[in-house]
Amino acid sequence: MAHPGFFQRQASARRNTSVLVLLFLTAVVLITLAVSLVGYFVTRSESSALVFHDWLLSRHGLLTAATVVTLIGVTSLIRWVDLAGGGERVAKMVGARPIDPDTRDQDERRLRNVVEEMAIASGVPVPELFVMDQETGINAFVAGYTPGEAVMVVTHGTLTQLSRDELQGVVGHEFSHIFNGDMRLNVRLIALLAGILMIGQIGGFLMRMSFYGRHRSMRSSGDNRGQAAIGVIGIALLLIGYVGVFFGRLIQAAVSRQRELLADASSVQFTRNPEGIAGALFKIGLKGGYLDTTSHASDMNHMCFGESARMKFASLLASHPPIEQRINQIQPGMLARLRSRLRDTQPGADLRAATSSQAPAQASGFADLGAEVVAPLRRTSTSPLASSNEAASFPATSKLSERVGTTSPQGEAFATRLLGRLPATFRSLLYTRAGAIQLCYAMVIAEVSREEQHRMLAMIPEHPVLGGQPDLLEKLIPALKSIGEEVRFPALELAMPALRKLDPEEREGLIINVQKLVAADNRMSLFELALTSFLSRHLGASAGQVTPVRHRKYRPVMPAVQKLLSLFARAGTKSASDAESLYREAMAGFDNTKGQDQAVLEKVTMRQLQEALTTLNGLSPLLKPAIIDACGHCITHDGHIDVREYELMRLVADQIDCPMPPLTA
Secondary structure, eight states: OOOHHHHHHHHHHHHHHHHHHHHHHHHHHHHHHHHHHHHHHHHOOSTTOOOHHHHHTSHHHHHHHHHHHHHHHHHHHHHHHHGGGTHHHHHHHTTOEEOOTTOOOHHHHHHHHHHHHHHHHHTOOOOEEEEETTOOSOOEEEEOSSGGGOEEEEEHHHHHHSOHHHHHHHHHHHHHHHHTTHHHHHHHHHHHHHHHHHHHHHHHHHHHHHHHHHHHHHHHTOOOHHHHHHHHHHHHHHHHHHHHHHHHHHHHHHHHHHHHHHHHHHHHHHHSOHHHHHHHHHHHHHHOOOOOSOTTTTTTGGGSSSOOSOOSSHHHHOSSOOHHHHHHHHSTTHHHHHHHHHTTTSOHHHHHHHSOOOOOOOOOTTGGGGGOOOOOOOOOOOOSSSSSSSEEEOOTTOOGGGTTTOOOHHHHHHHHHHHHHSOHHHHHHHTSHHHHHHHHHHHHHTTSOHHHHHHHHTTSOOOTTTSOOHHHHHHHHHHHHHHOGGGHHHHHHHHHHHHTTSOHHHHHHHHHHHHHHHHTTTOOOHHHHHHHHHHHHHHSTTTTOOOOOOBSSSGGGHHHHHHHHHHHHHHTOSSHHHHHHHHHHHHTTSSSOOGGGGOOOSOOOHHHHHHHHHHHTTBOGGGHHHHHHHHHHHHHTTSEEEHHHHHHHHHHHHHTTOOOOOOOO
């Protein structure tokens, strides 16, 4: 059976969107009824009194209800449009500062190293990093609509008060939200809450207007009943606003609590170190994680690593389970060990304040995730494939879908070794726009002669940003050759934060230039296809857009499956008969594959492959594991994965939104 974590949580995140809409509509109905009740008492008269349900159907009642619904809807729509900028817009909304990729600050460099290691080990582009300089509490969140344009925001307290292991635990927690599709739901929830809370904000405005208006009128013409009426209406709307606040917090808690426990468990799985995230949670209990310098702390509560806003009835409305429960579910007895370590250095009152005095929660099934004993690594290669730069030994029975959205000790070791062996100049160039652009060019022309390189670069129009820069290419190409072709994807992932800083016209120009270089020799390798597809996917006009589910059965996409597996079967074998046999084995896992449908295609063009992948990305998340496993069966049937097969697998995984870590054995 395919690994349930990534794919089932992806499907759950999509279902949660429907639940969110239902809760939002319920809140809108109740708020509308409450405001209508205020309107009922304001507009009815003694001579023409109507019961409430009859008044609702009158002209006054319908107008009141329509006004409330329109106000809530328009407010949510405005915020929805405002947040269309994705994660970067959310970061700016809370006043976060982008971290310079080449920063000299030790704490910021430590964060970047941890994030880059996690990104390479899990096979996703490196998120752009932001810091909230004025926030001393310990907190963090990720925002965005897709993993390719995600941003990670941390507080200054997170950078300065956590150890590296604790910081790694927090980063692992946030990466879980990236993998599982939680970010998109979180951003949408901000927009929906804005509409629900608007009525209370209007009530507060009317109260202030009434107060200042009465103050001026008392000095000039005495009592004014109109001002008093406005004040009464303002108070009523303010009270109704608290109903909106209650439902807003209830919605946050409903969609967030269980996801936080799952993200904690995923962090332990990613880092293989339960004490990292547990220590970070314990320090939040000691020192707090509230966001005190932004007015959006309450709006962001469901997005953050810990509670970001103080509230009453926290046991009911908190977006996160209690700290004590979260630590105990990570590993039983962990809280007692953490308290014991600090007993000699922290006052007893502080230790008691770190968590509540509730009885320890029952250990969940996640506790054993941190108890795995990882054998010492014997390999030292920087290849993402295995111990050699040629091919990876790989268990034929292993399913690649089980690796999607996860990390492994081998993948983490690979990421650490890779970052440690990258030449300093090469790595620094990846953090700049100019260097990241030239990296894309260098990957295409690195293997041809110098004369051919000059001829190909001459095809690129002169441009201050996008034009070829020989001085930078002279630094990048030798490094690419010395490190090995297997690290091209990780290097590209490291360069993504810089590439995302290009404006839309520059992004389009970069994609066109790379396509020109690829077409220069009238043929396209698998890596060149992967590169152009990767850039189009993450920098093209549709970057950041979520692909909707179009197919919930395999039958409509079987022609695309046939093309994909025909290519994989031929890539994984050396003879036509072996390809035919392997193709039939791979297709056997799908329904409706009769004899004539199982004939392997003799040729699959790159355009056909791209069209097939676009079609397959419209599958339900729960159907994608079979696609990954069928492709994996083709490239691992002989127990080895070569570079060509690895690049093909990475291409497929990227195009159907399945983050694929390095295929280490």
